[in-house]
Amino acid sequence: MHYEGNMVWSFKLTPTVYFSMTSDAIAASAGFWFRLKDKTGTKQSDVANVGYTPFSSFYTANEIKRSYPEAPSLDKGVSILFNSNLVPGFADATSVHFHSGLNNWAVLQEYQAWLPEIVEKTKLKNLGNGFYKMDLVPKTYYPVPDGFIMENMVFLFVKDNWAGTSPDQIIYAAEYVAPPPPEFRFYPLQISKKDFLGIARKNNEPGINKLIYTVTAGTTVLNGEFTGTMNEIKGFVNLPSALQNVNVSEIHVLVKDNANHTISDTTIPLKTLD
DSSP states (O other), X not given: OEEEETTEEEOOOOHHHHTTOOHHHHHTSOOEEEOOBOTTSSSXXXXXXXXXXXXXXXXXXXXXXXXXXXXXXXXXXXEEEEEGGGSTXXXXXXXXXXXXXXXXXXXXXXXXXXXXXXXXXXXXXXXXTTEEEEEEOHHHHSOOOTTOOOOEEXXXXXXTTTTEEOOOEEEEOOOOOOOOOOEEEEESSSBOTTSOEEEEEESOOTTOOEEEEEEEEXXXXXEEEEEOOSSEEEEEEOHHHHHTTOOOSEEEEEEEETTOOEEEEEEEEBOOOO
């Protein structure tokens, strides 16, 4: 599988080739089943299923485009079908490309015919008889920042090297689901001068990717920072090295984010070891 980052993996396949099955046999099936495993097979997921999605109704629907699902999400795959037979001038197209953006063109992925890598990225799959398909995951296809909220996809289809275009199209995104609230913690729950102090924060707000700490133990002051992602920022403060010769029974810990918001301002007692 291909590592996309932030513990997300992907795997691309053509079912008829990968499973050595005909398209009719796949259409008559319940889709395919799978289980994820690590390299050695010692860890594995539960069994999951990907069902078959029929596109056949689109061929007689007299629609220029249709998306599966109808309302896409930022981090999930979407397939967009195009019926070029309904757009004048596309009959002799040698290729069709996807010129698009998110949120009314606020974030762009333009079709730039002079850049080979963009030509390939924006190219639709030719299904034959004037029908084409584009598969993408918006979060990886577009250069979106952390915390981006997708409201819609806007696009048009382009024939060859801008020899023709379709009318502008729009697809509205799925209902936005608010993320869980931030979760901050120190760990372990009890510490001594011989322990590393763990600091972690999950579900960070958009734009927050750093925790900046100040640990005060008597006259000793430790400063530092940890970087991470919206999903999680975490790190450890090396108390044993800094406090081995310091006679204190507690530490004061101030934690701020990179927007200068105070995340925690607290005093932590130090456990006395036997």
